[in-house]
Amino acid sequence: MTPAIEIRNLYKTYRNGTEALSGLSMQVARNCTTAVLGPNGAGKSTLVRSVCGLCTPDRGEVLIQERRIQPGSRDLATLIGVAGQDNDLDPDETALQHLWFQSRLYRMSRATAHHRIEELVELFQLQSHLEKPARNLSGGTRRKLHCALALIHRPQLLILDEPTVGMDPEVRQEFWQAIDGFVRQQQGTVLLTTQYLEEVDRHAAQMILLVDGISGYQGCTGEFKKHMHPDSTESLENSYLTFIRQHRHSIEQGGLQ
Ligand SMILES: Nc1ncnc2c1ncn2[C@@H]1O[C@H](COP(=O)(O)OP(=O)(O)OP(=O)(O)O)[C@@H](O)[C@H]1O
Numbered sequence: 001m002t003p004a005i006e007i008r009n010l011y012k013t014y015r016n017g018t019e020a021l022s023g024l025s026m027q028v029a030r031n032c033t034t035a036v037l038g039p040n041g042a043g044k045s046t047l048v049r050s051v052c053g054l055c056t057p058d059r060g061e062v063l064i065q066e067r068r069i070q071p072g073s074r075d076l077a078t079l080i081g082v083a084g085q086d087n088d089l090d091p092d093e094t095a096l097q098h099l100w101f102q103s104r105l106y107r108m109s110r111a112t113a114h115h116r117i118e119e120l121v122e123l124f125q126l127q128s129h130l131e132k133p134a135r136n137l138s139g140g141t142r143r144k145l146h147c148a149l150a151l152i153h154r155p156q157l158l159i160l161d162e163p164t165v166g167m168d169p170e171v172r173q174e175f176w177q178a179i180d181g182f183v184r185q186q187q188g189t190v191l192l193t194t195q196y197l198e199e200v201d202r203h204a205a206q207m208i209l210l211v212d213g214i215s216g217y218q219g220c221t222g223e224f225k226k227h228m229h230p231d232s233t234e235s236l237e238n239s240y241l242t243f244i245r246q247h248r249h250s251i252e253q254g255g256l257q
């Protein structure tokens with residue numbers, strides 16, 4: 001099966017001279033969750049923004065379902081739903097008003113929107129928060145609302161930048177039930193960034209480890225653990241830490257090109 005997203009040799013240097021992506025190539029498989037991992041500043045958000053058309057790379061290609069889609073195009077907006085790392089809500093509008101507003105952005109009819117909002121409220125367990133103005137929502141609930149907003153138009157591809165930051169264990173479990181349901185029941189594809197390795201181990205079929213703007217590893221978490229520790233059973237977190245230490249060490253030695 002062709003990948004949902006293919007990235008070829010992507011470069012991005014910001015105006016201040018910071019090179020955030022340095023020739024990144026990667027593939028995101030369809031109908032599963034792919035997690036992008038990596039240290040702070042590795043280029044994860046730059047990658048996500050490039051896929052969504054919110055940031056223009058200097059070089060390279062982003063193909064979504066084999067098509068090169070122009071930033072801001074209607075095709076792109078229909079195909080993907082996005083919740084970024086610093087998304088904002090209108091503090092005076094309620095959660096329900098945000099959902100209605102989002103449905104109007106996608107020109108959904110009142111009846112379709114009504115039905116979809118009911119589904120999303122159920123999926124993300126937002127029932128008791130609907131009438132609260134956004135300023136009164138807790139951090140975890142805001143993040144669930146962002147995901148519900150991203151899914152309103154039934155995109156095939158959901159892209160989330162650190163969606164579970166600040167979620168308590170119960171909210172996190174509700175969140176993952178919704179995401180796993182999107183993948184299994186609606187044949188959705190999810191690309192997300194996270195620093196929580198235990199949730200990657202449990203919910204992501206694939207991982208992409210970014211270091212210094214390039215891909216250090218792509219594959220399934222089980223293979224990565226075996227690759228890093230062939231003779232022992234280690235957690236994904238320990239395997240990740242070993243990888244990062246080895247990477248830093250080889251940079252210091254000048255051995256990694
Ligand atoms: N708008 C910008 N202007 C200049 N430099 C930027 C900008 N956005 C990001 N950077 C720099 O680009 C590099 C990659 O940043 P990016 O936000 O993509 O990393 P990240 O992996 O998402 O980090 P984090 O885990 O902290 O979210 C960093 O060095 C960052 O400081």
Ligand SMILES: [Mg+2]
Nearest residue numbers: 044045046085
């Ligand atoms: Mg980031």
